[in-house]
Amino acid sequence: MADFKEISPNASSGEKLTNWFENRFPTAFQEYKKHMSEYYAPKNFNFWYVFGALSMLVLVIQIVTGIFLVMHYKPDAGLAFASVEYIMRDVPWGWLIRYMHSTGASAFFLVVYLHMFRGLMYGSYRKPRELVWLFGCAIFLALMAEAFMGYLLPWGQMSYWGAQVIVNLFSAIPFVGPDLALLIRGDFVVGDATLNRFFSFHVIAVPLVLLGLVVAHLLALHDVGSNNPDGIEIKANKGPDGIPLDGIPFHPYYTVHDIFMVSVFLMVFSAIVFFAPEVGGYFLEYNNFIPADPYQTPLHIAPVWYFTPFYSMLRAVTTEMMYVLMACVVGGAALALVKGKFSAMIKGVILIAAAAVVAAMLAIDAKFWGVVAMGGGVVILFFLPWLDKSAVKSIRYRPSWHKLMLGIFVVNFLVLGYLGILPPSEIGGRVSQLGTLFYFGFFLLMPWWSKIGESKPVPDRVTFAAH
Amino acid sequence: MSDTPVDNSKRTWIIASGCAGAAGGIAAAVPFVSSMLPSERAKAAGAAVEADISGLKPGEKLTVEWRGKPVWIVRRTPEQLAELPKLDPQLADPLSLRKPEETPEYARNGWRSRKPEIFVVVGICTHLGCSPSDKFTPGPQPSLPNDWVGGFLCPCHGSTFDMAGRVFKNKPAPDNLEVPPYVFLSDSKLLIGDDKKA
Numbered sequence: 001m002a003d004f005k006e007i008s009p010n011a012s013s014g015e016k017l018t019n020w021f022e023n024r025f026p027t028a029f030q031e032y033k034k035h036m037s038e039y040y041a042p043k044n045f046n047f048w049y050v051f052g053a054l055s056m057l058v059l060v061i062q063i064v065t066g067i068f069l070v071m072h073y074k075p076d077a078g079l080a081f082a083s084v085e086y087i088m089r090d091v092p093w094g095w096l097i098r099y100m101h102s103t104g105a106s107a108f109f110l111v112v113y114l115h116m117f118r119g120l121m122y123g124s125y126r127k128p129r130e131l132v133w134l135f136g137c138a139i140f141l142a143l144m145a146e147a148f149m150g151y152l153l154p155w156g157q158m159s160y161w162g163a164q165v166i167v168n169l170f171s172a173i174p175f176v177g178p179d180l181a182l183l184i185r186g187d188f189v190v191g192d193a194t195l196n197r198f199f200s201f202h203v204i205a206v207p208l209v210l211l212g213l214v215v216a217h218l219l220a221l222h223d224v225g226s227n228n229p230d231g232i233e234i235k236a237n238k239g240p241d242g243i244p245l246d247g248i249p250f251h252p253y254y255t256v257h258d259i260f261m262v263s264v265f266l267m268v269f270s271a272i273v274f275f276a277p278e279v280g281g282y283f284l285e286y287n288n289f290i291p292a293d294p295y296q297t298p299l300h301i302a303p304v305w306y307f308t309p310f311y312s313m314l315r316a317v318t319t320e321m322m323y324v325l326m327a328c329v330v331g332g333a334a335l336a337l338v339k340g341k342f343s344a345m346i347k348g349v350i351l352i353a354a355a356a357v358v359a360a361m362l363a364i365d366a367k368f369w370g371v372v373a374m375g376g377g378v379v380i381l382f383f384l385p386w387l388d389k390s391a392v393k394s395i396r397y398r399p400s401w402h403k404l405m406l407g408i409f410v411v412n413f414l415v416l417g418y419l420g421i422l423p424p425s426e427i428g429g430r431v432s433q434l435g436t437l438f439y440f441g442f443f444l445l446m447p448w449w450s451k452i453g454e455s456k457p458v459p460d461r462v463t464f465a466a467h
Numbered sequence: 468m469s470d471t472p473v474d475n476s477k478r479t480w481i482i483a484s485g486c487a488g489a490a491g492g493i494a495a496a497v498p499f500v501s502s503m504l505p506s507e508r509a510k511a512a513g514a515a516v517e518a519d520i521s522g523l524k525p526g527e528k529l530t531v532e533w534r535g536k537p538v539w540i541v542r543r544t545p546e547q548l549a550e551l552p553k554l555d556p557q558l559a560d561p562l563s564l565r566k567p568e569e570t571p572e573y574a575r576n577g578w579r580s581r582k583p584e585i586f587v588v589v590g591i592c593t594h595l596g597c598s599p600s601d602k603f604t605p606g607p608q609p610s611l612p613n614d615w616v617g618g619f620l621c622p623c624h625g626s627t628f629d630m631a632g633r634v635f636k637n638k639p640a641p642d643n644l645e646v647p648p649y650v651f652l653s654d655s656k657l658l659i660g661d662d663k664k665a
Binding site: 298366 | 500503504505506509513530532534535536537590591594595596597598599600621622623624625637639641
């Protein structure tokens, strides 16, 4: 505990007030220093480093607009759809609050995807920032749950059938699946019980988890310090005062920097909210303006754009694809046995595990493995810190062909996303099967390919031109 | 840490009370998880429903609600019935052997119903729970093969079913449409959801 500090009676009233608080609540002052005025961030941050701050902004927008929407929304299968229309037509400014919330959902995923791509480029997930990355992946997962459950609330056709399809995915899990789906729905089909519990999860349970994870993400980041586009540890070069030579205080330098980008972001955000809130059916799907009808499935159902890459992976796993996947398992195991430097016992375990996986693949429907692929597409991100064996962190100093690899990965992800919006087709199915193989290959083969090639020399100090 | 030796008897009791606390915590979770199961009211909604089929003409379909799901009653035409046995080689599971519990005993026949012309089935695709659309008109049409003889098409992932709700081969749906328990109360009255009151 800090000692009580007396202040000169001649001090200004402002200083006296500050002193009064500092004696009674020193934590606030220490934390402000630790996280703002004396948090030293690398001075070479570029454009890609604003998306963390922007996702915080969108989180605040979602919470505030959400609080006001709940004042008028009714989580009842008989009333929900009409209450959303009531917000849109009769509640003063209700349309604005609702469009901000619906646009905010898409904006959230957009900035989070860009934020994650930044991490991929500059190796921000690598030692010592593994936990920052893991908390981030957990935030992404919570965000997906939040978005999925929020999408049911307007109780339109897409809400209803989207939830029906996704909840039924869980029933594909062997043995426990049907009971699990029953537990999620609370009824034999998606109905009033489902709507009520999704409302509860959407407005309180998941947001609490999300906030806790955001705090953990930031605290872990501020403990280890930010990475930067050069992938250099700035703490390795400290001045005599113990401050990193390449660090600048987060406040005011990056707060001002971020406020500028916040203005740019809000311009785009407002343009969408005011002039194109539906974004041609991508942010708000047209079928969702029809009330939910449990007896009539719309002719084409697709998730909202931010889920479609993973939805494509789900659809890519067909009975035929299962044979390809089995070949991959067998090939992978054979490679590990022949080339891998493991002890005989580990090789035995690999052999048995591969045999068990192939047996399970033969025994269980492709439907279940589609679910595994979709979930695995997200879960595999958690392992990234241990898959990347590249000698350097940042893409700037990795072998040039790694840039190409990352480029193909991004294009592949976008193609998968595009195909997930379209109705199923022969050619689209084939392309998404290839895309799914590449997506998983990119990660699973990373321990091998990330070591290939010669990395460029990494400078001691960050690359920075004063401006 | 201090150098005082560990008092093992206290350590044992700390572990024991920790375990008791964990068991209590798990026990306390049971009512919360159970509260998410279907309520008594939701289960009661699974009660059998009656359907009047006196006005149903050949080739027409009637939808009734049972357990919140659509149940279709179709009066099949003699032509539609005549096509059924010919389709067997194109079907994934013509005899409904994969999940026999989804086809009651009295429907385990060539037309999957008690009376050949009256077909009763749950209108929920066995893939991911969408409701298939009627495609009773034979002949080539979008999303369907050129030799289509009439049946149902699921709009979500393209599974096709014949007029007995049997799924065609190489489609995402693994199983035939489920036949609910039902019984004829009279020639024009059906009871869906219960087959014991005969």
